[in-house]
Amino acid sequence: MTPRPLDTAALRRLLDSPDAPRVIDVRTPAEYESVRIPGSWNVPLDLLRAHAAELRDHLGDRTVLVCRSGVRSEQAAEVLALDGPRVLSGGLTAWQAADAPVETGRPRWELERQVRLVAGTIVLASILASTAVPRAKWVAGAIGGGLTFAALSGTCAMGTALSKLPYNRGPRIGIDDVRAALGGR
Helix, strand or coil: CCCEEECHHHHHHHHCCCCCCEEEECCCHHHHHHEECCCCEECCHHHHHHCHHHHHCCCCCCEEEECCCCHHHHHHHHHHCCCCCEEECCHHHHHHHCCCCCEECCCCCCHHHHHHHHHHHHHHHHHHHCCCCHHHHHHHHHHHHHHHHHHHHCCCHHHHHHHCCHHHHCCCCCHHHHHHHHHCC
16 A cells, blocks of 8 residues: 655645645654644554554545654555555655644654764764774664664664653553544544
């Protein structure tokens, strides 16, 4: 199943129409809390994956999936295995670049920026440590390999681990919250 892309201009027109689509943001609650498209609902990708069969009944062709870049939205569309949901091309990054309206909350570093900080710090520390302990250079190699795999696979183990930290959790969202939100529209 190939997700159906939708560009920012088209989504803006749809949101201004009387039959506006439902916008589902699949980022983490903390990312969503930081910045979001007005009127969107947060259904984190891990929650969506765990309850995909149930959520298919609530989502259809009037649904647009959103994340930071479009990658997680595409994964969500594939998990849902529906013809209906569309994916915002370029995600929230493209939305903001087009100067489209956003709601903001508590500012946080994006997960990708956190990954760059942690990976860079580990690489720098291991290279410095390798002056005293030559085998420490292999830690830098392992991080490089992990980042290469993340780029090729579209997944990131370090990002997944960082998303579980208290700083990145934001408000807890459960399937009952999602059912109530989706059922109310």
